Amino acid sequence: SAAFYILVFPLIIFKSLLCALGLNLMSFTEGHLMCLCEGSKCPQTPECRGTRCFSSIKVSGGEVLLEHGCFKERLQCFTAPSFHQAVHCCSKHMCNGNTTRSFLMSLLISAPEGEPVRYRVETLALFVLAPVVVLVLLSVVSVLACRRLHRGRLQRLQEFDTEQGDGLITSNVGDSTLADLLDHSCTSGSGSGLPFLVQRTVARQISLVECVGKGRYGEVWRGQWQGENVAVKIFSSRDEKSWFRETEIYNTVLLRHENILGFMASDMTSRNSSTQLWLITQYHENGSLYDYLQRVAVETSEGLAMAASIANGLVHLHTEIFGTEGKPAIAHRDLKSKNILVTKELRCCIADLGLAVTHTQADNLLDVGNNPKVGTKRYMAPEVLDETIQTDCFDAYKRVDIWAFGLVLWEIARRTYSNGIVEEYRPPFYDQVPNDPSFEDMRKVVCVEQQRPFIPNRWFSDPTLSALVKLMKECWYQNPSARLTALRIKKTLDKIHSSLEKGKES
Structure with a gap:
C-alpha cells in the first residue's frame, strides 16, 4: 500500500546512506554479549550470543510466561511495555540472569499502555529523515504541477490562434496606426476583433511607461505602441476569468462604438517568471x-x-x-x-x-x-x-x-x-x-x-x-x-x- 512505501522508503534511504559511509546499524552496538537463554526459542545450550541480553514477561490466558535470551538488533528492545507484556534489556555478559520474576511483574504493573518510549539514536534519525524525504517528494510534485499549469495557460492562446486566424500575417501590423487597428473591428467580415496572431504581435511591441491605477483586479498602465499611448490592464491571476470573459466578448462581438472603450488586443504572456494577463485598449488621460x-x-x-x-x-x-x-x-x-x-x-x-x-x-x-x-x-x-x-x-x-x-x-x-x-x-x-x-x-x-x-x-x-x-x-x-x-x-x-x-x- 501507499502507507507502507511511505514508511519503508525513508528507512531504505537511511540504510543506504549508512552503507555509503561504510557503516551499518550494528556499528551502534557495544559488540557481542554472552546471555542466559531460557525459553521456547532457545537452542539446546543455556547460552546465546547477541548485541543485547533480554528478559521478557508475557501474560496470556491467565498464564505468566518468562523468557531470557539475546537480541541481534537493538531496535527489538524498544517495544513499549503494556499490561500484557514487557521486555527488559541489558548490555553486560549474562546480565539477564539476575532479572527476577518480581522485577518483571513490576514492569507490567507500573507501565500503562501508550507510555512514551525513549528512542535511541538510530530511531530518532529515522523519525527525522522520513518527514524530510516526504516533504522533498511533495515539493518536486508541486513544482511539476505548477509548471504544467503554467504551460497550459500559455497554450490557450495557441488554441485561440487556430480558431481566430484568418490568414493575416504579422507583417500586416508593421505600418498600422492605432486608428487602423480600432477600425479593423468594424471592417472585418466576422465583425469580431483583430486576429489573435495580430493581437499577440501588437502586445509584444508595447512598452509599459507608467502605472496609472491599481485595484483588486490588478493594475492599469500607460503604454506606448509605435509612438501612441495605449492602456494596458494587467489582471491578477485570481481574476483570470474576468480577463478571459472580456477577451471572449471583444473577439466575438462587434462592439465598435464611440461610447464603448476601444479594444486593441489581448494577450497572455510570461514575464518575470509569472503569467500576466493583458488587455490593451484606447488610452484616456482623464481616467475614470x-x-x-x-x-x-x-x-x-x-x-x-x-x-x-x-x-x-x-x-x-x-x-x-x-x-x-x-x-x-x-x-x-x-x-x-x-x-x-x-x-x-x-x-x-x-x-x-x-x-x-x-x-x-x-x-x-x-x-x-x-x-x-x-x-x-x-x-x-x-x-x-x-x-x-x-x-x-x-x-x-x-x-x-x-x-x-x-x-x-x-x-x-x-x-x-x-x-x-x-x-x-x-x-x-x-x-x-x-x-x-x-x-x-x-x-x-x-x-x-x-x-x-x-x-x-x-x-x-x-x-x-x-x-x-x-x-x-x-x-x-x-x-x-x-x-x-x-x-x-x-x-x-x-x-x-x-x-x-x-x-x-x-
Missing part, C-alpha cells in the same frame, strides 16, 4: 469618471453630455444588432463610475466587460460566462441584494444596469454647478453605509429600509438638475420591471438637453 469627478466639477451642459454619452453606450450594449456583422444584446452587470472612462472631449465610454451577459433572440441563448464573481456591492440593485433576481431572464440583467446608471447619474449631478454651487464628490449611499460596505449592509439599506441616495434641495431649483432627479428616481424603482429602458433614458436626456439649449437662446 470616478477619478475625474473627484478632481473637477462640471458645468450643466458638460454633466448632461457625460450622462447622455453613458446612456448611448448602454443602449448600444443592450441592443441586439442582426446580420452577419451584428452583435448579441449585452448586459454589463458591473456598471459604476470606476468602470466608465472620460475622453478628452469630456464624453464617456463604458469599460470592463468581465462580468457581461449576452443574449441572442434567434436561439434564445443566455450566456452568463464562467465567472463566479458578482458586481460591486454599493451599486447592486435590490433584486440582487435580496437574491430574487430572475437569473434565467436577460431583461433582469438589463434592469440591474439601469439601477446602477441611476446611481452614476446621481454622482454626476452632485458635481454639476447650479447658481455657482456644487457638492464635493461622494459615492452613492456614502452617508448610510461604511466605506467598504458588506452585502448585508447594502441589503439592509436598499431592501429593508428602501432608502435612496440623498437629493440636495438646490437641485430642485435648477430646471436641468430637477429633470435629472426625476429621471434617476425612475431608475430606482424597487420593482425592476417599472424601471426605464436604456433607450427611454437616452431619449429623455436628449429632451433635457434640448430644453437647456432653448433656455440659453431665450
Whole structure:
C-alpha cells in the first residue's frame, strides 16, 4: 500500500546512506554479549550470543510466561511495555540472569499502555529523515504541477490562434496606426476583433511607461505602441476569468462604438517568471469618471453630455444588432463610475466587460460566462441584494444596469454647478453605509429600509438638475420591471438637453 512505501522508503534511504559511509546499524552496538537463554526459542545450550541480553514477561490466558535470551538488533528492545507484556534489556555478559520474576511483574504493573518510549539514536534519525524525504517528494510534485499549469495557460492562446486566424500575417501590423487597428473591428467580415496572431504581435511591441491605477483586479498602465499611448490592464491571476470573459466578448462581438472603450488586443504572456494577463485598449488621460469627478466639477451642459454619452453606450450594449456583422444584446452587470472612462472631449465610454451577459433572440441563448464573481456591492440593485433576481431572464440583467446608471447619474449631478454651487464628490449611499460596505449592509439599506441616495434641495431649483432627479428616481424603482429602458433614458436626456439649449437662446 501507499502507507507502507511511505514508511519503508525513508528507512531504505537511511540504510543506504549508512552503507555509503561504510557503516551499518550494528556499528551502534557495544559488540557481542554472552546471555542466559531460557525459553521456547532457545537452542539446546543455556547460552546465546547477541548485541543485547533480554528478559521478557508475557501474560496470556491467565498464564505468566518468562523468557531470557539475546537480541541481534537493538531496535527489538524498544517495544513499549503494556499490561500484557514487557521486555527488559541489558548490555553486560549474562546480565539477564539476575532479572527476577518480581522485577518483571513490576514492569507490567507500573507501565500503562501508550507510555512514551525513549528512542535511541538510530530511531530518532529515522523519525527525522522520513518527514524530510516526504516533504522533498511533495515539493518536486508541486513544482511539476505548477509548471504544467503554467504551460497550459500559455497554450490557450495557441488554441485561440487556430480558431481566430484568418490568414493575416504579422507583417500586416508593421505600418498600422492605432486608428487602423480600432477600425479593423468594424471592417472585418466576422465583425469580431483583430486576429489573435495580430493581437499577440501588437502586445509584444508595447512598452509599459507608467502605472496609472491599481485595484483588486490588478493594475492599469500607460503604454506606448509605435509612438501612441495605449492602456494596458494587467489582471491578477485570481481574476483570470474576468480577463478571459472580456477577451471572449471583444473577439466575438462587434462592439465598435464611440461610447464603448476601444479594444486593441489581448494577450497572455510570461514575464518575470509569472503569467500576466493583458488587455490593451484606447488610452484616456482623464481616467475614470470616478477619478475625474473627484478632481473637477462640471458645468450643466458638460454633466448632461457625460450622462447622455453613458446612456448611448448602454443602449448600444443592450441592443441586439442582426446580420452577419451584428452583435448579441449585452448586459454589463458591473456598471459604476470606476468602470466608465472620460475622453478628452469630456464624453464617456463604458469599460470592463468581465462580468457581461449576452443574449441572442434567434436561439434564445443566455450566456452568463464562467465567472463566479458578482458586481460591486454599493451599486447592486435590490433584486440582487435580496437574491430574487430572475437569473434565467436577460431583461433582469438589463434592469440591474439601469439601477446602477441611476446611481452614476446621481454622482454626476452632485458635481454639476447650479447658481455657482456644487457638492464635493461622494459615492452613492456614502452617508448610510461604511466605506467598504458588506452585502448585508447594502441589503439592509436598499431592501429593508428602501432608502435612496440623498437629493440636495438646490437641485430642485435648477430646471436641468430637477429633470435629472426625476429621471434617476425612475431608475430606482424597487420593482425592476417599472424601471426605464436604456433607450427611454437616452431619449429623455436628449429632451433635457434640448430644453437647456432653448433656455440659453431665450
